[in-house]
Amino acid sequence: MISILVVDDDPHLRKLVRVYLEQNGYLVTEAPDGEAASDILLNQTIDLAIVDLMMPNKDGFQLAGEVREDYDIPIIMLTARGSITDKAKGYQAGTDDYMVKPFEKEELLFRVQAILRRYDRAGSxxxxxxxxxxxxxxxxxKxxxxxxxxxxxxxxxxxxxxSFPNRTFTRDELIRHVWGMDFEGDDRTIDVHIKRLRERFKRYSDAFTITTVRGIGYKLEVS
Incomplete structure (x- = not known):
């Protein structure tokens, strides 16, 4: 599953982008600024980053330069600053595409899909x-x-x-990502499905185990 990192200091915009991309089959991780994004990139596999320009601690230009130097992933710059100077600086820092706020979420999806095809990530x-x-x-x-x-x-x-080995997920997070925002059941659904997976794969503990993190949720550990 394709994993996308959304970096923006506006929590409402992050949620808008996350929910829409998740509805279209992507895994989405949020970061409120460039420093938080750098930590995520160190610990998770990310296929594409959507980055705001003006952020505290580390701005979009700095983050794009870092990503381009250390990682082979595409970057979409998503910002309210649409001058030709800012666009030039963004492309020079290593961004692959540049969108100006406000934007249509459908257009963002089209651009995500097009860039992933160019990077040959869509089939991963x-x-x-x-x-x-x-x-x-x-x-x-298999x-x-x-x-x-x-x-x-x-x-x-x-x-x-x-997709995120050794990362702990709450039951609510798993419900949201697997069953969707509109699921009307309760988090016991997760416990039932985890039990079934454990029973189904108990002979293959040399591949992975699903561990209960008491009071929080579950994580998958690779043996």
Missing amino acids: QTIRLNEMTLDKRSYEV IGTTTMLLPLKEFELLYYLA
């Missing part, structure tokens, strides 16, 4: 857990010559946890 739909492979295109789990087909939500929950 597999995760390896030692000898096990999760394939989002076919919703199959272990050696064995292929397993899981119920849809079990696969999506496992795939999401595996």
Whole structure:
């Protein structure tokens, strides 16, 4: 699953972008400024960054330069500053695209999709857990010559946890990312699906384990 980092000091804009991109099948992580974004990039696999220009601590120009130097991921600059000077400076810092606020969220999605195609990230739909492979295109789990087909939500929950190994998620976060914002059930749904995954893969503990973090939620640990 494609992972996108949204960096902006406006929490309302971050939420708008996150919710829309999640509705279109992307994993989204938020950062309120450039320094927080740098920490996330060190600890998570990110496929694309959407970056505001004017931020405290580390601005978009500085972050774009850092990303271009240390990571091979595309950058979309999303800012209220639309002068040709600012655009030139943004492209010189290493951004791949530049959008001026206010913007249409549909256009942002089109640009995300186009840039991911150029970077050949759109087809990146597999995760390896030692000898096990999760394939989002076919919703199959492959272990050696064995292929397993899981119920849809079990696969999506496992795939999401595996996208961020060793990261702890609350039950509410897992509900939101796997079942969606409009889910009307309760967080016991997560416990039931985790139990089923553990039973299903108890013979494959050499690939991964799903650990309960007491009082918080769950995390997937790669063996």
